[in-house]
Amino acid sequence: MHTALLLSLLACTAKDLPPPPDGGGPDAETDGTDDTASSPSGDDTATTDTTAPDDTATIDTASSDTAATDTGAGWLTLTGCEAPALPDDPIERVYQYSTGEESDHPEIFMESTEMVVQWDRGRLFSVGGGGFYSFELIDDYPEVRSRQNGTRNRFDAIADVSDGDIIAVAHRETATVHLYDTERLDAMVLDAEFQVDAFADMTARGDGLLYTVSFDGVLTTWDASDPTDPTVLHNTEGLVTPWDMVIDGDHLYISDASLGIVPVDLSDPRAPVIGAATAADAAIQRMDIDGDTLYAAAGSSGILIYSLADPSAPSLLAQLPYSSVVDVAAEDGVLWAVNHEDAIAIDVSDPSSPVMIGAQRTDEWALNVMSHGTSALVGDWGNFDYYAVDADVRSPEAHYDRSELFFYGDDAVETTEVVLSNRGADTLRISGGSVDDPRFTVEADRLELAPGESARVRVSFADDGEPMEATLCVATNDPDQPVEEFPLAEVGEGLGGLALATGMDAVDFTLGGLDGETYRLSDYLGKPVVLVFFGVW
Numbered sequence: 001m002h003t004a005l006l007l008s009l010l011a012c013t014a015k016d017l018p019p020p021p022d023g024g025g026p027d028a029e030t031d032g033t034d035d036t037a038s039s040p041s042g043d044d045t046a047t048t049d050t051t052a053p054d055d056t057a058t059i060d061t062a063s064s065d066t067a068a069t070d071t072g073a074g075w076l077t078l079t080g081c082e083a084p085a086l087p088d089d090p091i092e093r094v095y096q097y098s099t100g101e102e103s104d105h106p107e108i109f110m111e112s113t114e115m116v117v118q119w120d121r122g123r124l125f126s127v128g129g130g131g132f133y134s135f136e137l138i139d140d141y142p143e144v145r146s147r148q149n150g151t152r153n154r155f156d157a158i159a160d161v162s163d164g165d166i167i168a169v170a171h172r173e174t175a176t177v178h179l180y181d182t183e184r185l186d187a188m189v190l191d192a193e194f195q196v197d198a199f200a201d202m203t204a205r206g207d208g209l210l211y212t213v214s215f216d217g218v219l220t221t222w223d224a225s226d227p228t229d230p231t232v233l234h235n236t237e238g239l240v241t242p243w244d245m246v247i248d249g250d251h252l253y254i255s256d257a258s259l260g261i262v263p264v265d266l267s268d269p270r271a272p273v274i275g276a277a278t279a280a281d282a283a284i285q286r287m288d289i290d291g292d293t294l295y296a297a298a299g300s301s302g303i304l305i306y307s308l309a310d311p312s313a314p315s316l317l318a319q320l321p322y323s324s325v326v327d328v329a330a331e332d333g334v335l336w337a338v339n340h341e342d343a344i345a346i347d348v349s350d351p352s353s354p355v356m357i358g359a360q361r362t363d364e365w366a367l368n369v370m371s372h373g374t375s376a377l378v379g380d381w382g383n384f385d386y387y388a389v390d391a392d393v394r395s396p397e398a399h400y401d402r403s404e405l406f407f408y409g410d411d412a413v414e415t416t417e418v419v420l421s422n423r424g425a426d427t428l429r430i431s432g433g434s435v436d437d438p439r440f441t442v443e444a445d446r447l448e449l450a451p452g453e454s455a456r457v458r459v460s461f462a463d464d465g466e467p468m469e470a471t472l473c474v475a476t477n478d479p480d481q482p483v484e485e486f487p488l489a490e491v492g493e494g495l496g497g498l499a500l501a502t503g504m505d506a507v508d509f510t511l512g513g514l515d516g517e518t519y520r521l522s523d524y525l526g527k528p529v530v531l532v533f534f535g536v537w
Contacts, residue, residue, distance in 0.1 A: 074445050075443040075444070075445055075458065076443060076444050076445070076446075076447060077441060077442070077443050078430070078432055078433030078434065078442045078443060078444055078457075078474075079432060079433075079434055079442075080431075080432040080433075080434055080475070081432045081433065081434050081473035081474070081475045081483060082431065082432055082475055083431065083475050083476075083477070083482035083483055084429060084431040084475070084476075084477050084482075085477070086477055086478075086479045086482060087395045087396070087426060087477060087479050088390075088393050088395065088479065089358060089393075089395060089479035089480055090345065090357050090358040090389055090390045090391070090393035090394070090395055091343070091345055091357070091358045091359070091360045091387055091388070091389050091480070092387065092388050092389075092390075093360060093385055093386070093387055094375075094386045094387065094388050095141055095385075095386050096363070096383050096384070096385050096386075097141065097142050097383060097384040097385075098382065098383045099382045099383065100382040103382070105144070108130070108133075108144060108147075109129070109130040109153075109382075110126065110128065110129070110130040110133060110382055111128040111129030111130055111154075111381050111382060112126045112127075112128045112367065112368060112379030112380075112381065112382075112384065113127060113128035113129075113156065113367050113368060113379065114126070114127050114128065114156070114157060114158045114368055114379075115127075115158070115368055115370050115377070115379055116158050116159070116160045116167060117137075117370045117372070117377060118160070118164075119137070119140075119372055121164075122136060122137040122138070123135070123136065123137060123182075123185065124136075124137055124142050124377075124384075125158060125167055125182070126158075126379060126384075127150075127154075127155035127156065127157065127158045127169050128154060128155070128156075128367075128379075129153065129154045130147070130153055130154065131147050131148050131149040131150040131153050131154060131155060132147065132148040132150055132155050132158075132167075132169045132178075132180070132188075133146070133147050134146045134147075134182060134185040134186075134188060135185075136185055140372070140386060141386075142384055145185035145186045146185060146186050146187065146188055148169075148178075148180065148188060148190075150169070150171055150178075151171040151173065151174050151176065152171075152173075154171065155169040155170060155171050155178075156170060156171055156172045157169065157170040157172070157199075157201055157202055158170075159202045159203050159204040159210060160204055160206060161179065161204045161206070161208060161209075161210050161224050161227070162204075162206060162207075162208055162224075162225075162227075163206030163207070164206075165181055165182050165183040166179060166180070166181060166182070166191070166208075166224065166227045167179075167180050167182050167188075168180075168202060168204065168210055168224070170196070170199055170202060170212075172199055172200070175195055175196050175197055175198060175199040175214075176193055176194070176195055176196075176199075177193065177194055177195075177196055177199070177202065177210075177212065178190060178192075178193045179191045179192045179193070179224060179227040179230060181227060191227035191228045192227055192228050192229065192230055194230055196212045196214055196220065197214055197216065198214040198215040198216045199212060199214055199215075200212075200213045200214055200215050200242050200243055201213055201242065201243060201244055201245055202245070203245040203246065203247055203252070204224075204247075205247055205266075205269060207225075207269075208223065208224055208225030209221060209222065209223060209224070209225075209233075209269055209270070210222040210224045210230070211245060211247075211252060211272070213239060213242040213245060213254060214242075215241065215242070217237060217238065217239040217240050217241075217242070218235055218236065218237055218239065219235070219236040219237075219238075219239060219242075219254070219264065219272060219274065220232060220234070220235050220236075221233040221234040221235075221236075221269075221270055221271070221272060223270075233270045233271070234270060234271045234272065236264075236271075236272055236273070236274055238262075238274040239254065239256055239259070239262060239274070240256055240257075240258035240259055241256055241257040241258045241259075242254050242255070242256045242262075243255050243256070243257060243283070243284070243285065244284065244285060244286050244287055245287075246287040246288060246289055246294070247266070248289040248294075248308070248311070249266075249311075250265065250266045250267050250269075250311075251263055251264065251265065251266060251308075251311045251312070252264035252266050252272060253287060253289075253294060253314070255280075255283075255284035255285070255286075255287055255296065256277065257283040257284075259277035259279070260277045260278050260279040260280035260284075261277060261278045261280060261284065261287075261294070261296070261306065261314050262274060262275070262277045263275040263276075263277075263278075263311065263312050263313070263314065265312070275312050275313075276312075276313070278306070278313065278314045278315070278316075280296070280298070280304060281301065282298035282299060282300075282301035282304065283298070283299060284296045284297065284298050284304065285297045285298065285299055285325075285326050285327070286326065286327040286328060286368075287328070288328050288329045288330050288371075289308070289330075290330035290331055290332075290335075290348075290371075292307065292308045292309055292311075293305060293306065293307060293308060293317070293330070293348070293351040294306040294307075294308055294314055295328045295329075295330050295335055295348075296328065297325040297326055297327050297328045297337060298325060299324060299325065299326070300323060300324055301319070301321075302319060302320045302321045302322045302323070302325055303319065303320040303322060303325050303328060303335070303337055303346075304316060304318075304319055305317045305318040305319070305320070305348070305351050305352075305354065307351070307352075317351055317352045318351065318352055318353070318354055320346065320354060320356075322337065322339055322344060322423070323339055324339045324340055324341075325337050325338070325339045325344075326338060326339060326340065326366075326367055326368075327367065327368045327369050328369070329369045329370050329371040329376060330348060330371060331371035331372070331373060331374065332371075332373050332374050333347065333348055333349035333374070333391070334346070334347065334348065334357070334371070334374040334389060334391055335347075335348045335354065336369045336371060336376040336378075336387075337369070338362070338366035338367065338368065338369045338378055338380075339366070340365050340366055340367070341361060341362065341366065342359040342360060342361055342362060342366065343359065343360045343362055343366060343369065343376065343378050343380075343385065343387055344356075344358075344359045345357040345358055345359070345376075345387070345389045345391075347391055347425075349391075355394075355425050356397055356423050356424050356425050356451070357389055357391055357393070357394070357395075357425065358389070358393075358395050358397055358424065358479070358480065359397050359423075359480060360387060360480050361480060361481055362378065362380045362383075362385060363380060363383060363385075364380045364381035364382055364383055365380065365381040366378050366379070366380045366381070366385075367379055367380075367381065372386075374388075374389055374391060375387060375388045375389065376389075394424070394425035394426045395424050395425065395426050395478075395479050395480075396422050396424035396425075396426045396427060396428035396429075396449075396451075396476070396477060396478055396479075397422065397423045397424030397425075397428070397478060397480070398420060398421075398422065398423075398424075398428055398476045398478040398481065398484065399420070399421045399422075399423045400418050400419070400420055400421075400474075400484060400486075401418060401419040401420075401421070402418055402486075403486065404486060404487050404488075404489070405418060405459060405472060405486050405487075405488050405489075406488075406489055406490065407461050407463070407468070407488070407489070407490050408490070414460070414461045414463060415458055415459065415460045415461070416458075416459055416461075417456050417457065417458045417459070418456075418457050418459075418472075418474075418486065419454055419455070419456055419457075420444075420449070420454060420455045420456075420457055420474070420476075421449070421452075421453070421454040422449040422450065422451055422452065422453055422454070423451075423452075424451060424478070425451050426451065427448055427449065427450055427451075428448070428449040428476055428477065428478065429447060429448050429449075429476060429477045430444050430446075430447045430448075430449075430455065430457075430474065430475070430476055431475045431476060431477065432473075432474070432475040433457060433472070433473065433474045433475065434472075434473055435459065435470050435471065435472050435473070435488065436470055436471055436473075437468075437469075437470035437488075439461055439462045439463075439464065440459055440460065440461055440462075440470060440472075440488070441459070441460045441462075442457065442458070442459055442460075442472065442474075443457070443458045443459075443460070444456065444457050444458070445458075457474060459472055459488070461488075468488060468489060468490050470487075470488045471485050471486065471487055471488060472485065472486040472487075472488055473485050473486075474486075506521060507521075508520065508521050508522045509521050511531075
């Protein structure tokens with residue numbers, strides 16, 4: 001596994017810094033904070049309001065399942081942490097195919113980041129850490145058939161060149177594309193490999209034509225109908241920082257972090273023509289098309305939904321504020337999205353008014369998803385998870401704006417809060433809240449949340465100078481995750497406390513650089529400083 005931990009220490013106030021760029025690409029991390037972003041401008045744009053109510057919110061204590069006491073001033077003291085009676089869960093995990101140590105398939109090392117699925121032929125191909133894998137789908141369940149290691153045991157991109165047996169896989173660092181004949185899943189044959197300078201991504205029409213984009217802004221058309229002798233047909237300039245591509249008939253769409261969504265006319269598929277870009281207020285990471293609607297995974301900006309009524313000019317219909325969305329897939333009126341932590345199902349029978357169906361917490365790090373009717377196959381790092389959904393069932397969905405709570409030690413009685421939002425389609429009820437330490441009190445400013453509403457859960461700590469080692473527990477009627485736990489700590493207890501102490505002075509330190517120089521944090525006062533720690537094992 002390859003893991004990167006990013007710790008940002010800012011030695012200046014937030015107002016001194018420009019807005020950071022959105023972290024495009026599949027390596028964007030979930031940071032546990034509320035990444036909800038404002039919708040791009042447009043009168044027809046739908047958003048979800050997750051603003052927390054003020055201190056005068058009306059308290060509804062009608063729920064008999066809730067252990068709470070009205071303390072006045074708009075707050076209820078919570079006790080216990082028992083889940084109430086739960087509604088039906090609209091999402092079911094039908095199966096999980098797990099790999100790696102202590103799994104059903106310990107002989108396989110796989111970190112799935114992209115897939116090609118040929119449902120009609122019962123074939124699945126996956127790339128990522130571990131290389132290029134082929135699977136046979138038996139009743140939609142994968143069974144591994146072969147593996148190609150790739151450079152440093154990985155590939156980064158995949159495309160179905162011939163709508164059948166020729167599969168292209170690529171490695172970004174070496175900028176190399178490999179064409180494999182996969183007629184025999186258990187004995188894939190390398191037909192050819194070729195270089196694409198500054199390779200970013202690729203896609204194909206299934207007719208032997210392959211399209212690649214590069215970080216130097218070039219769209220290249222390849223004739224791979226003879227996979228042993230791929231040739232360049234056309235180079236088209238005009239891109240800046242392309243990342244993902246998706247094809248729909250005679251149109252190709254490219255996500256470009258600088259330009260937005262770039263439509264490309266494929267009326268002559270051997271000589272594409274780049275059109276005028278539609279600006280996006282986010283770096284779009286992955287896209288999918290269902291009918292005349294384009295769905296875009298936009299990282300911390302959530303999901304962007306575009307109409308393709310005019311294929312040459314995508315127009316924004318709606319924005320859904322889910323955190324760190326890295327891939328989307330849509331079919332038959334159901335949109336699936338993954339955000340490292342969850343598989344999310346959304347009713348898009350009316351794409352301009354999407355409705356949350358539900359979400360399922362994944363076991364590892366969900367990076368990609370493929371639709372199969374209204375069901376979905378999720379590449380969850382070392383697992384494949386197959387989900388089915390009942391789009392007629394509506395349930396609440398609890399979303400918390402943080403995963404840890406910190407106390408700063410300035411007052412005898414300290415308080416901190418977590419904002420709980422209902423991103424589902426039915427009423428969310430808080431049934432309890434407690435901390436396994438009598439020095440803490442847990443309160444909420446409301447107990448029932450309609451879809452789109454939020455509540456504040458306040459934790460108070462009577463500091464007596466003794467060490468803190470405690471956990472906050474909150475219970476709701478979320479059918480997928482009814483009980484959530486949050487570690488509590490004082491600032492200064494490890495790097496996490498320092499990272500979340502926004503506005504406080506960072507601890508000064510020095511580090512030696514690869515150039516032999518010594519660098520001190522205080523020398524960069526007034527500038528953003530980013531430390532990147534890599535662990536490889």
